[in-house]
Amino acid sequence: MTDAAFPTRALAEFVAASDWRDIPPAVRREGVRGLLNYVGCALGGCTDEAIGLAIRVLLPMFGAPQAGIAGRTERCDALNAAFLNAAGANVLEYDDTHLPTVMHPAAPVAPGLFALAEARGASGVELLHAFVLGVEASCRVGNAVMPHHYRRGAHITATCGIFGAAAAAGKLLGLDPVRMTWALGHAATQSAGLVESLGSMSKSIGVGNAARNGLAGALFAEAGFTGAERAIEGKYGFAVVASDTVDLSRITDGLGETWEILSNAYKPYPCGVVLFPVIDACLELRARLAVPVDRIAQVLVRGHPLLRERTDRPDVVDGRSAKVSLQHSVAVALLHGAAGIAQYEDAVVADPAVRALRVKVSAADDPSIPVEAAAVEIRLADGSRLGEYVSTGRGTPGRPMSDLELDAKVGECAGFAAPFVDVPALIAAIRDIETLGDAAHIMRMTVPA
Amino acid sequence: MTDAAFPTRALAEFVAASDWRDIPPAVRREGVRGLLNYVGCALGGCTDEAIGLAIRVLLPMFGAPQAGIAGRTERCDALNAAFLNAAGANVLEYDDTHLPTVMHPAAPVAPGLFALAEARGASGVELLHAFVLGVEASCRVGNAVMPHHYRRGAHITATCGIFGAAAAAGKLLGLDPVRMTWALGHAATQSAGLVESLGSMSKSIGVGNAARNGLAGALFAEAGFTGAERAIEGKYGFAVVASDTVDLSRITDGLGETWEILSNAYKPYPCGVVLFPVIDACLELRARLAVPVDRIAQVLVRGHPLLRERTDRPDVVDGRSAKVSLQHSVAVALLHGAAGIAQYEDAVVADPAVRALRVKVSAADDPSIPVEAAAVEIRLADGSRLGEYVSTGRGTPGRPMSDLELDAKVGECAGFAAPFVDVPALIAAIRDIETLGDAAHIMRMTVPA
Numbered sequence: 001m002t003d004a005a006f007p008t009r010a011l012a013e014f015v016a017a018s019d020w021r022d023i024p025p026a027v028r029r030e031g032v033r034g035l036l037n038y039v040g041c042a043l044g045g046c047t048d049e050a051i052g053l054a055i056r057v058l059l060p061m062f063g064a065p066q067a068g069i070a071g072r073t074e075r076c077d078a079l080n081a082a083f084l085n086a087a088g089a090n091v092l093e094y095d096d097t098h099l100p101t102v103m104h105p106a107a108p109v110a111p112g113l114f115a116l117a118e119a120r121g122a123s124g125v126e127l128l129h130a131f132v133l134g135v136e137a138s139c140r141v142g143n144a145v146m147p148h149h150y151r152r153g154a155h156i157t158a159t160c161g162i163f164g165a166a167a168a169a170g171k172l173l174g175l176d177p178v179r180m181t182w183a184l185g186h187a188a189t190q191s192a193g194l195v196e197s198l199g200s201m202s203k204s205i206g207v208g209n210a211a212r213n214g215l216a217g218a219l220f221a222e223a224g225f226t227g228a229e230r231a232i233e234g235k236y237g238f239a240v241v242a243s244d245t246v247d248l249s250r251i252t253d254g255l256g257e258t259w260e261i262l263s264n265a266y267k268p269y270p271c272g273v274v275l276f277p278v279i280d281a282c283l284e285l286r287a288r289l290a291v292p293v294d295r296i297a298q299v300l301v302r303g304h305p306l307l308r309e310r311t312d313r314p315d316v317v318d319g320r321s322a323k324v325s326l327q328h329s330v331a332v333a334l335l336h337g338a339a340g341i342a343q344y345e346d347a348v349v350a351d352p353a354v355r356a357l358r359v360k361v362s363a364a365d366d367p368s369i370p371v372e373a374a375a376v377e378i379r380l381a382d383g384s385r386l387g388e389y390v391s392t393g394r395g396t397p398g399r400p401m402s403d404l405e406l407d408a409k410v411g412e413c414a415g416f417a418a419p420f421v422d423v424p425a426l427i428a429a430i431r432d433i434e435t436l437g438d439a440a441h442i443m444r445m446t447v448p449a
Numbered sequence: 450m451t452d453a454a455f456p457t458r459a460l461a462e463f464v465a466a467s468d469w470r471d472i473p474p475a476v477r478r479e480g481v482r483g484l485l486n487y488v489g490c491a492l493g494g495c496t497d498e499a500i501g502l503a504i505r506v507l508l509p510m511f512g513a514p515q516a517g518i519a520g521r522t523e524r525c526d527a528l529n530a531a532f533l534n535a536a537g538a539n540v541l542e543y544d545d546t547h548l549p550t551v552m553h554p555a556a557p558v559a560p561g562l563f564a565l566a567e568a569r570g571a572s573g574v575e576l577l578h579a580f581v582l583g584v585e586a587s588c589r590v591g592n593a594v595m596p597h598h599y600r601r602g603a604h605i606t607a608t609c610g611i612f613g614a615a616a617a618a619g620k621l622l623g624l625d626p627v628r629m630t631w632a633l634g635h636a637a638t639q640s641a642g643l644v645e646s647l648g649s650m651s652k653s654i655g656v657g658n659a660a661r662n663g664l665a666g667a668l669f670a671e672a673g674f675t676g677a678e679r680a681i682e683g684k685y686g687f688a689v690v691a692s693d694t695v696d697l698s699r700i701t702d703g704l705g706e707t708w709e710i711l712s713n714a715y716k717p718y719p720c721g722v723v724l725f726p727v728i729d730a731c732l733e734l735r736a737r738l739a740v741p742v743d744r745i746a747q748v749l750v751r752g753h754p755l756l757r758e759r760t761d762r763p764d765v766v767d768g769r770s771a772k773v774s775l776q777h778s779v780a781v782a783l784l785h786g787a788a789g790i791a792q793y794e795d796a797v798v799a800d801p802a803v804r805a806l807r808v809k810v811s812a813a814d815d816p817s818i819p820v821e822a823a824a825v826e827i828r829l830a831d832g833s834r835l836g837e838y839v840s841t842g843r844g845t846p847g848r849p850m851s852d853l854e855l856d857a858k859v860g861e862c863a864g865f866a867a868p869f870v871d872v873p874a875l876i877a878a879i880r881d882i883e884t885l886g887d888a889a890h891i892m893r894m895t896v897p898a
Binding site (some may be wrong): 185222229 | 474502503505506509510511512513516526527528529545568601602603604609631634635637638639640641642643644645646648649650651652654655658662665668671673674675676677678679680682684685687689690751793835
């Protein structure tokens with residue numbers, strides 16, 4: 001009877017037993033950065049149409065005002081708060097990405113923790129510790145069922161994020177290993193989310209549920225509500241239902257020694273990751289361009305075939321489709337000198353100047369160019385050419401977002417949808433979270449006075 | 450572009466366009482029986498330990514008191530009411546069974562309708578119509594992904610029940626085909642539930658969520674929250690994720706002509722269906738036995754090999770395991786002359802007289818006996834023998850529960866956990882639901898004054 005034979009129990013025991021002193025400094029630091037990015041994204045998404053509609057539907061279902069919603073005045077029970085904050089943090093496609101699984105871990109994991117901090121109380125270091133462990137649980141379960149799980153159609157952010165949401169909340173609630181195992185069992189039996197839902201608002205239901213139902217699983221387990229003992233590896237458990245390529249050793253191997261959060265990246269732009277080097281090149285060219293943009297005759301982007309396959313969309317009609325459009329991303333980067341949340345708004349997509357530049361942009365495959373690189377060439381009306389090659393886009397593993405860049409991103413997000421937030425104070429509070437006595441202080445800083 | 454190529458949309462259009470006048474009398478009648486069985490089961494399960502724990506956890510999350518919980522004084526928002534009523538109606542394993550899929554359709558489908566009837570208003574015939582359509586949607590989606598879906602580990606009552614919950618609620622809300630399609634899309638992306646969770650309380654979370662999240666999907670769609678257009682058949686949709694044996698024609702073939710609710714059966718005993726003919730035989734023998742039970746030396750049960758495989762459990766420790774124990778079921782049928790909810794209580798399982806009789810019961814395979822039949826032979830201490838062969842157990846397709854038997858079952862359920870209910874009046878109200886102006890009247894009859 002080894003740990004590897006009982007991965008559900010082994011993961012539960014690891015999370016329950018984890019001591020803050022065992023968390024390496026680099027992991028703590030990445031946890032802080034992950035929370036910072038999460039709070040920024042939650043603020044940026046808080047006025048999105050989908051979030052407004054969700055609140056309208058759920059308002060009569062709001063229970064006791066236990067917790068806040070980043071950037072908003074409404075208060076509600078912890079479960080609805082978890083749902084809405086997770087949906088908001090993910091809705092702009094601006095949140096973190098665990099590169100080995102393409103999962104976005106923070107949106108499912110963090111909201112339940114902030115809700116519990118408000119409803120039950122928690123110190124900053126307790127919340128940070130639980131967050132790091134939750135990300136670890138999500139990503140390890142994801143690793144165990146990739147690649148088939150996602151390839152078949154499971155939206156892994158939701159389907160595996162729920163395990164981290166349950167584990168993290170369970171840690172903050174102080175669950176013993178038996179109850180932590182039940183919490184993971186409740187997560188497993190609620191695991192849901194389809195890639196087919198991406199591109200519609202329905203995506204936000206999956207991500208919101210991952211946070212909500214993971215937290216609910218932990219609360220049920222705390223109360224003694226029993227769950228499956230082998231929910232992941234059991235004969236009729238999560239793994240066999242989720243994937244034809246299961247490697248359960250990915251859950252237990254190196255637990256406490258290697259940390260998945262170190263493979264978590266933050267987006268510099270709220271769009272598809274393959275576009276990052278293209279946007280970097282355009283911003284660089286714009287900074288160097290001595291000529292007005294209206295003299296551009298043609299823009300040719302060369303990149304890995306995946307770039308064209310995923311993003312060659314000259315005819316975009318709204319912000320959602322623009323987020324996966326090479327043409328739109330190039331146009332706004334050259335025209336606005338930015339590719340932030342504002343550049344993917346419907347109004348910008350419809351702007352005649354942007355439309356005029358979009359039609360001049362074309363893409364070509366170059367299998368010699370790695371996926372994290374891109375080449376952009378601008379041809380001016382007078383026949384002259386300017387070119388830029390970016391070997392590693394910002395926000396990719398070789399060039400992670402710096403702390404300063406992350407701070408600026410939080411500022412952009414808050415400025416876009418929650419301008420009342422004291423951004424420097426918020427950033428300072430999160431960066432100092434290890435010394436924060438009351439973690440709920442952070443949520444209070446994100447809502448209107 | 451045929452309906453069959455767009456089954457999600459075709460199902461949505463069918464439900465949205467369905468006219469009550471098109472529902473055949475036999476389907477209407479089975480709908481009434483399904484509602485009667487549902488209300489009975491919800492009353493029978495309302496004091497179960499799992500339901501009590503769930504209410505304790507969810508109490509702070511209760512929103513506006515829109516809806517009741519069968520058999521209980523608490524009131525809560527429609528979503529929590531759907532969750533708790535579904536969990537309660539299924540917790541005793543006494544609810545209906547759609548025989549082709551082994552799904553229990555009513556527990557996910559009905560609770561959202563009663564909650565909406567209280568929150569928004571609905572006539573009896575509107576509720577009955579929506580219920581029939583919801584059962585149809587659940588079972589057709591289930592047919593399309595069986596047998597692999599269940600065999601792999603998906604708890605089909607939850608995973609497919611959510612489609613019916615969304616469709617039924619959507620019908621009551623009057624969704625147009627576009628919004629009904631979104632509602633099914635929201636259902637698809639929330640579809641969850643593992644067979645591994647059966648045997649623990651966690652099962653109730655899956656069934657509760659099917660009702661809750663299906664209703665939520667319909668409410669989100671009503672508000673304009675967009676969903677996938679091809680959530681079931683899409684490249685990364687429900688069907689391909691759910692099963693390796695997909696037959697989408699099962700969703701659309703004969704829509705409006707054949708009705709799945711006609712394959713829905715009701716249990717006469719709250720235990721495994723293979724035990725029904727065994728219990729029937731024991732009750733028959735007891736009625737004929739002129740000797741005291743304590744003169745029984747041995748009971749030999751012969752049946753289809755599946756009977757022994759599933760239920761040969763002499764050493765049961767609690768009510769949950771007793772529900773799949775041949776030995777326990779035989780013992781209580783002979784001792785109590787009944788195998789109802791009370792006979793599967795922990796206290797009865799521990800009763801020395803029951804334990805003494807259990808050890809005298811043994812099972813033998815007889816491949817010549819069909820699975821719906823069983824032979825029981827009692828050998829008395831004096832060497833004499835009494836035998837009974839039941840060819841078709843009550844509650845199986847060849848011998849459905851009569852209306853009188855169903856009424857008695859509702860009485861048993863209410864008597865067990867909600868003795869304050871005026872059972873004859875409740876039964877009359879449900880049987881006359883087509884003429885009931887306010888469907889919420891039924892829920893009000895199930896709660897303490």
